[in-house]
Every structure is written in C-alpha cells, then in structure tokens.
Amino acid sequence: MKVLTLNFLTCAARSCKQSSDSFPLHPKEAELASDDVELNPQLLSNLLPRLDWNALRTTSTELGFPALPEQPPTLEELESDEKTLKDLHSLLMETNLMEGKLVCGHCGHEYAVKEGIANFLLPSHLV
Amino acid sequence: MAEKRDYLIRFSQSHETFRLPEIEALAVLEHVNLEVVSYNLESPFCIIRLPSETQATRLIRRSILAMSIHELWGHGATLPQVHTTVKSNSSIHNWQSYLHSSFKFTIDSYQGSRTSSKKISIINSFSYLGFLGPIKMKSPDQEFTLFEDWIFNSTPLGIPDPKYYYFGRYLGSGARDLPKKLDLKKRRYISTTSMDAELALITANLALAAPGKIFYDPFCGTGSFPIACAQFGALSFGSDIDGRSMRGDPSKNKTLWHNFQQYDLLPNLGGTFTSDLTNSPIRRLPLSTTTSPSNGITGRIFDGIVCDPPYGVREGLLVLGIRDPSKTPWVEQKGKEMYKQPDFIPPRKPYSFLAMLDDILQFSAQTLVDHGRVSFWMPTANDEEQELGVPEHPYLEVLSVCTQTFNKWSRRLITYRRKPDAEVDQAAFKSYEERKRVEIEQGKSADELNPFRKAYFEGFQSQSQTPN
Numbered sequence: 001m002k003v004l005t006l007n008f009l010t011c012a013a014r015s016c017k018q019s020s021d022s023f024p025l026h027p028k029e030a031e032l033a034s035d036d037v038e039l040n041p042q043l044l045s046n047l048l049p050r051l052d053w054n055a056l057r058t059t060s061t062e063l064g065f066p067a068l069p070e071q072p073p074t075l076e077e078l079e080s081d082e083k084t085l086k087d088l089h090s091l092l093m094e095t096n097l098m099e100g101k102l103v104c105g106h107c108g109h110e111y112a113v114k115e116g117i118a119n120f121l122l123p124s125h126l127v
Numbered sequence: 128m129a130e131k132r133d134y135l136i137r138f139s140q141s142h143e144t145f146r147l148p149e150i151e152a153l154a155v156l157e158h159v160n161l162e163v164v165s166y167n168l169e170s171p172f173c174i175i176r177l178p179s180e181t182q183a184t185r186l187i188r189r190s191i192l193a194m195s196i197h198e199l200w201g202h203g204a205t206l207p208q209v210h211t212t213v214k215s216n217s218s219i220h221n222w223q224s225y226l227h228s229s230f231k232f233t234i235d236s237y238q239g240s241r242t243s244s245k246k247i248s249i250i251n252s253f254s255y256l257g258f259l260g261p262i263k264m265k266s267p268d269q270e271f272t273l274f275e276d277w278i279f280n281s282t283p284l285g286i287p288d289p290k291y292y293y294f295g296r297y298l299g300s301g302a303r304d305l306p307k308k309l310d311l312k313k314r315r316y317i318s319t320t321s322m323d324a325e326l327a328l329i330t331a332n333l334a335l336a337a338p339g340k341i342f343y344d345p346f347c348g349t350g351s352f353p354i355a356c357a358q359f360g361a362l363s364f365g366s367d368i369d370g371r372s373m374r375g376d377p378s379k380n381k382t383l384w385h386n387f388q389q390y391d392l393l394p395n396l397g398g399t400f401t402s403d404l405t406n407s408p409i410r411r412l413p414l415s416t417t418t419s420p421s422n423g424i425t426g427r428i429f430d431g432i433v434c435d436p437p438y439g440v441r442e443g444l445l446v447l448g449i450r451d452p453s454k455t456p457w458v459e460q461k462g463k464e465m466y467k468q469p470d471f472i473p474p475r476k477p478y479s480f481l482a483m484l485d486d487i488l489q490f491s492a493q494t495l496v497d498h499g500r501v502s503f504w505m506p507t508a509n510d511e512e513q514e515l516g517v518p519e520h521p522y523l524e525v526l527s528v529c530t531q532t533f534n535k536w537s538r539r540l541i542t543y544r545r546k547p548d549a550e551v552d553q554a555a556f557k558s559y560e561e562r563k564r565v566e567i568e569q570g571k572s573a574d575e576l577n578p579f580r581k582a583y584f585e586g587f588q589s590q591s592q593t594p595n
Contacts, residue, residue, distance in 0.1 A: 009409065117373055
C-alpha cells in the first residue's frame with residue numbers, strides 16, 4: 001500500500017472512533033519499498049485539500065523521511081514549487097508499506113501488514 | 128462561435144439501458160454541452176446536437192457502448208429523402224473541403240443486408256458529391272457511411288428496404304478495444320464473482336473515473352473495478368472482508384497486485400486492505416458536523432466509489448461480529464483471549480442486504496467529495512411484487528438506473544451524485560436517520576435479512592403465482 005493510504009486509515013475499533021489519538025496509525029517494524037512512478041501534479045493538487053497535514057507530518061517523520069513544514073503548502077505554492085511536488089510525490093506515491101504493523105495510539109491495537117495488505121478485521125468485542 | 132450541429136452516434140445494440148447514461152456521464156466528464164435529439168432503446172442510432180466536432184470526438188473517445196460518431200449529413204425514411212437532406216445541408220457541411228481528399232464509402236446495415244451489386248448502386252447514387260480524390264480502403268482521409276436501420280427479421284420476412292437511413296462523415300471511435308484488453312478470460316487472477324470487463328469499464332465511466340481522481344471499491348475481490356478505474360487513469364483503492372480474495376496465490380503470481388501488473392497499471396494502485404465496510408477504518412466525519420467548513424476542507428476523500436456488493440447468494444453476506452453474543456459467550460471470550468495471535472480469525476455474523484446498501488450510501492455520503500459519484504450494482508426480482516426499490520439517501524441524488532435483465536431476476540447499476548451540503552434538506556436527513564435506526568432492529572435469519580436471497584432460492588415465485 002502506498003504511504004498515502006495511511007493518511008486515510010484510522011483505527012477500526014468502535015471505542016476509538018471519537019479519539020483523536022486513533023489517527024494516524026503508527027507504523028512499527030515497517031519495511032518499505034520504493035517504486036518509480038511518473039509525477040502527476042494534477043493528482044497531488046487534487047489530493048492536497050483532502051490530506052490531513054498533521055497526520056502526514058507524523059507519518060513522514062515516523063517512517064524516517066525529512067520533516068514536513070508545519071503548514072501545508074497552498075495550491076499555488078504546490079503548483080509552482082517543484083521540490084515540494086517531488087518530495088510529496090516520493091513520499092505519498094512512490095513509497096509502499098510492505099510489511100510491519102500499524103498501531104493505534106488510543107487502544108494500542110496492532111494491525112498487521114503483510115505483502116502490502118493491512119488487515120483491519122477485529123474481534124467481536126471491539127466492533 | 129460555431130453553430131450547433133447534429134451528429135450521429137452508432138451504438139452497440141447491447142446493454143441498451145446503459146448507453147445513454149454512459150454518454151451523459153462522459154458529457155459531464157469532458158465538459159461537453161450535449162443535447163439529445165433522438166434516441167430509443169430499440170435502435171443503435173442516436174442523433175445528438177453539439178457545438179463542435181472536437182467535442183464530438185471527445186464525447187465518445189472512452190465510451191464502451193458507443194462504437195463511433197459521425198457528422199450527420201442527412202437522414203430520411205427513403206434514399207431520395209437522404210439525398211435531398213444531404214444536398215440541402217451542403218453549405219453547412221462544406222463538401223468542397225473534401226474534394227481532393229482520399230476517401231472511402233461504406234454501408235452499415237443494422238439487422239439487414241444487401242448484395243454487393245446493390246451496395247455499389249446505392250453508393251453510386253451519391254456521385255453528385257463529386258469527390259475527385261482517390262478511393263482508399265485503408266486509412267483514407269475521410270470515411271463516409273450510409274447507415275441502414277432495418278426492422279428485425281427483415282431478410283426472412285422479405286422486406287426489401289430499411290425503415291430509416293442516416294448518412295455521415297466519420298469523426299471518431301469509442302473505446303471498444305478496452306473490454307478486450309481487460310477480458311476476464313485472459314486475466315491472470317479472477318474468481319467466480321469477478322465483474323466482466325465491459326460492465327466494469329461502463330461502471331467506471333458512470334462514476335467519472337479519470338486521471339488525478341481517487342477511487343475506492345469496498346468489495347474489491349480480485350480487483351475488477353479498481354482495474355477498470357485505473358485503466359481510465361484514477362488512483363484506485365480497494366478492500367474486501369476476505370483478505371484471501373486480494374492476496375490470491377502469490378506463488379503462482381495470481382493476486383490482485385499481479386492483475387494490475389499484467390495491465391501495466393501498478394502506478395494507479397493506491398492500496399488494498401482487509402476490512403468490512405460496516406466497520407471501515409477509512410477516516411470520516413459524522414454527516415451532521417460537516418456543514419460547509421470555511422477553509423474548503425471537508426475531510427472527504429474520494430471522487431468515486433464503485434462496487435458490486437455481495438448479494439448473499441453465491442457468497443455469504445457477513446460482517447464482523449457475533450449473531451447472538453448471549454447464546455455463545457465463549458466465542459466472544461475466545462476473541463478477547465486470542466485476537467492478538469497472528470492466525471486469529473475474527474467471527475462474522477450474517478447481515479441484512481438492505482442494511483448493507485444503506486451502509487454503502489451512508490459511507491459514500493461521508494467520504495465522497497462534492498459531486499463525487501457512487502455507482503453500485505444491486506440485484507432484484509423481475510416480478511413486480513418482489514422488486515426491491517432504489518435505495519435513497521438525503522445526501523445523494525440518483526442520476527441513473529441501468530438494468531441488466533436475466534431470466535427471473537435483474538441487476539441494476541445505480542449511480543448517485545454527492546450533493547454539496549448546502550443542497551441537503553437537513554430535516555429530511557434527521558427523519559431518514561431515525562427511520563434507519565428502527566429498521567436495523569428488524570430481522571434475524573439470513574433469509575429475513577435478505578429478501579433477494581429468499582426470492583432467489585424460492586425460484587422467484589410470487590405469492591399470487593404459488594399454487595394452493
């Protein structure tokens with residue numbers, strides 16, 4: 001799964017729905033793989049307003065990528081700044097989480113990631 | 128500003144109820160100002176009015192059900208009428224500019240046929256066009272086609288002439304090659320419920336899958352819909368409650384990932400995960416609190432959601448949980464003790480098909496951007512008494528309902544648009560939520576939960592038809 005996916009996923013447990021600590025999930029023992037993907041500025045522009053920037057900053061740091069600025073770029077800044085475009089593209093589109101765990105900061109549940117596929121199925125007492 | 132002109136779409140005579148909704152969706156996607164002049168389900172010929180030739184080719188370039196589009200030079204119930212209209216429109220269509228072009232003349236007879244000598248004499252009747260260029264059967268500069276619309280069975284009935292003619296200049300083709308490219312027969316990894324390539328691509332068209340957009344299929348299986356959306360350039364995400372359907376068999380290169388690899392679409396595979404839509408990990412805000420944030424950030428992620436949810440006939444309709452926890456307390460206990468083990472399989476319970484559809488709509492309302500689309504398939508009995516209604520949601524507007532009919536049942540492809548919050552009637556939404564809360568309490572057995580499954584296994588016998 002592309003790292004972008006982590007910006008969309010929160011803890012699936014019922015009791016974590018209201019907690020801000022359940023998002024983003026924290027990668028643990030993460031194995032990453034990198035693909036060459038052609039840069040698509042249109043996709044990144046569309047994505048920008050849908051990203052949770054604070055969550056992305058956390059994910060970026062936790063995966064060992066350089067720290068992202070505190071504030072997200074504006075659409076104009078993104079479109080005119082090739083470096084920001086490339087950095088975001090490399091992190092969101094080219095980096096894949098292959099193995100490891102995604103840990104909820106609220107309940108501590110660890111979702112396993114195998115062969116790039118995360119498993120969010122929960123036992124009955126948590127749904 | 129060019130004047131609007133008439134164009135002829137030559138459709139494939141299949142999946143008839145899907146044809147116009149597909150073209151209307153493509154008009155939205157391609158910003159084409161479409162006006163339908165004449166269309167009916169029984170004919171493959173449709174006349175539309177458009178501002179320009181470039182809009183005509185753009186309109187159908189990715190259509191699965193339109194074969195080609197033509198500048199309409201004339202039409203009529205008899206050949207002389209065709210000639211009269213062609214001649215009277217001569218200045219609009221500017222014959223002169225094709226005077227020295229290489230060209231080709233063809234006759235396309237729907238439900239009928241002509242002998243070659245008859246074809247030649249019909250073609251010669253257009254000699255007044257006066258083209259001087261060479262005739263080239265392979266890639267000519269211009270191609271002119273006389274379309275004939277014959278009534279069904281005209282040959283055995285001995286009917287000598289078609290009921291209608293259209294004459295036009297070829298402009299462009301649809302994307303009829305794509306279903307062949309994505310053909311299930313040649314796909315590396317499929318399952319019994321994989322959606323056929325043609326219908327998956329049509330679904331992606333109706334939902335406006337396109338480059339730069341984010342699409343999601345919550346019942347993705349082996350990936351038919353995510354592949355179709357990726358083929359049109361969208362970034363595709365998928366999930367399934369059964370992780371095995373996506374994982375397949377990596378040792379044989381039979382996985383969802385390998386399907387994307389087969390078609391060179393891996394850059395468009397966003398990610399897949401195992402989950403149940405009813406307990407989805409996708410982040411979203413409750414609908415009542417998403418009232419028009421001033422910064423334009425709504426927290427909604429997807430441009431489109433496309434899916435074929437399980438009907439509960441061939442595959443069980445299950446969600447996470449235990450049917451009756453008080454009767455089987457040990458199952459929950461086991462879950463509490465074992466759930467951290469890597470090989471623990473969480474229990475699942477039967478779920479209502481109608482509740483599942485409601486969950487899809489609610490999820491779509493919470494995660495689609497403004498004007499984003501959800502297109503999903505649902506089955507229903509053909510018998511009126513047992514027919515299931517089109518599910519509704521106050522945040523979603525029904526755009527089209529297309530039907531594929533089988534013997535005693537049909538499946539429908541229903542497409543909705545996410546209304547911007549300002550368009551939503553909040554009072555209607557409150558009463559909708561209240562009604563749904565009550566409905567959820569009803570039904571216990573798999574049959575009661577699933578009226579379609581019940582009717583299917585009873586052979587779609589309606590009450591009135593059952594003897595005694």
